[in-house]
Amino acid sequence: MLNHNSNVSAAKDTRFVCVRGAREHNLKNVNLIIPRDTLVVFTGVSGSGKTSLAFGTLYAEAERRYLESVSPYARRLFHQMPVPKVDEIEGLPPAVALQQQRGLPTTRSTVGSVTTLSNLLRMLYSRTGDYPPHVKFMDSEYFSPNTPMGACPVCHGLGRIYDVTERSMVPDDSLTIRERAVAAWPTAWQGQNLRDILVSLGHDVDKPWRELPKAERDWILFTDEQPVVPVYAGFTPEEVREAHRRRMEPSYQGTFTSAKRHVMHTFANTESASMKKRVARYMISRICPNAMGSG
Ligand SMILES: Nc1ncnc2c1ncn2[C@@H]1O[C@H](COP(=O)(O)OP(=O)(O)OP(=O)(O)O)[C@@H](O)[C@H]1O
Ligand SMILES: [Mg+2]
Structure with a gap:
């Protein structure tokens, strides 16, 4: 060279x-x-x-x-x-160099925000755009998808909607609950706990998922209810019924959490990157309908 x-x-x-x-x-x-x-x-x-x-x-x-x-x-x-x-x-002209990017792009980053071009556009819109009736002046923050005032109410400015479906959380519906049909649920102790809770609630955890009634499947996957029920750890449905009859002391009180609640809550709140990645596998994302053209 x-x-x-x-x-x-x-x-x-x-x-x-x-x-x-x-x-x-x-x-x-x-x-x-x-x-x-x-x-x-x-x-x-x-x-x-x-x-x-x-x-x-x-x-x-x-x-x-x-x-x-x-x-x-x-x-x-x-x-x-x-x-x-x-x-x-x-023969060297004066020059300035610009940073290619400020830090790592995140899910909120766009070509506009990484290049800071969107700041200029916001300023332009806030000066020349049409305001809602009776509004005289609008802060340029209203034109940023990264502020509470400006963000799209549907996708909160991410441009994509994240959601869960039966398909995304139960990839193989020939499995039983005991065989971990609800793949989106936690594994290890938490997984057993949720299974034992379902047994206490009278659900059949040994039937292939697809043979369970739809209302039952929907409740297990999507409910926001969090019933607290007595758990007899590791008991079969038969043994649980027997324990109820004999008014046996349960192992503990367990709190039910639907698969959707678990996935959404973990995705939004966990500080562990690997946990977040794990639950994200059971989510689907699609482009926000508001973002097509108008967002
Ligand atoms: N700030 C610095 N202080 C002292 N030595 C430096 C400094 N930056 C680079 N060097 C040394 O100067 C030499 C050339 O480095 P330079 O970064 O220019 O190479 P390069 O061709 O750009 O390499 P690369 O392909 O890895 O970017 C190397 O021996 C390096 O260790
Ligand atoms: Mg170099």
């Missing part, structure tokens, strides 16, 4: 940037001529000095030349690069 033997002085015109004696980091007195007003790519193995040349030398000098033209006050707002180790650079 580096042309050590270029005749630098021969290229003294505005079509080229001429670098003499670049010594930033590992660069060893590099001379080169770079064509202007065209896309130039530096390639080379890692550590060969591409960044040292492009940013540490060329950009550092271009920014320095730009900053000379602004007020000392504005200059302090810039992250100033150190003066590059180089003998001479000719």
Whole structure:
């Protein structure tokens, strides 16, 4: 990539940037001529000095030349690069570089928000848009999907709606509840607990899911009710009935949670990335109907 033997002085015109004696980091007195007003790519193995040349030398000098033209006050707002180790650079226009992105994009990120273009659009809308009747002026926050005032009431500004269905939470309906037909439910102790609660509530946990009545399936999957019931841990339905008859002391009181409630609550509240990922597998997402065109 580096042309050590270029005749630098021969290229003294505005079509080229001429670098003499670049010594930033590992660069060893590099001379080169770079064509202007065209896309130039530096390639080379890692550590060969591409960044040292492009940013540490060329950009550092271009920014320095730009900053000379602004007020000392504005200059302090810039992250100033150190003066590059180089003998001479000719034909270099002043320049500023912009960050490609601020941090990692999230689910709320769009091309508009990552580039900050949406801030300008919001400002424009707030000045020139049509307001609701009797409203004289609107803050530009009303035009941002990332504020409570501006967000779409259906998808809260995410652009997608997340939901659960019987299909998404029960991928194989030939399984019984005991065989974990409700895949979206937690595993291990919590899973057994919910199964034991269903036994106490009189549900058949040994019948294939698809043979259970629809009303029963819907309640188990979608209800917001959270009944607290006596649990006889590990008992068969028969043994539970027997225990009831004999008024046996239950192992404990268990609280039922529907699969939907578990998935939605965990997705919204967990601080564990892996838990969130696990329940997300049982959700479906689709584009918010409000986002098509108007959002
Ligand atoms: N801030 C720094 N201070 C001291 N040495 C540095 C600094 N930045 C880079 N170097 C050294 O300068 C040499 C060239 O690094 P440079 O980052 O320019 O290479 P590169 O070609 O851009 O590599 P990559 O392909 O990995 O980005 C390397 O030996 C590196 O260790
Ligand atoms: Mg680099």
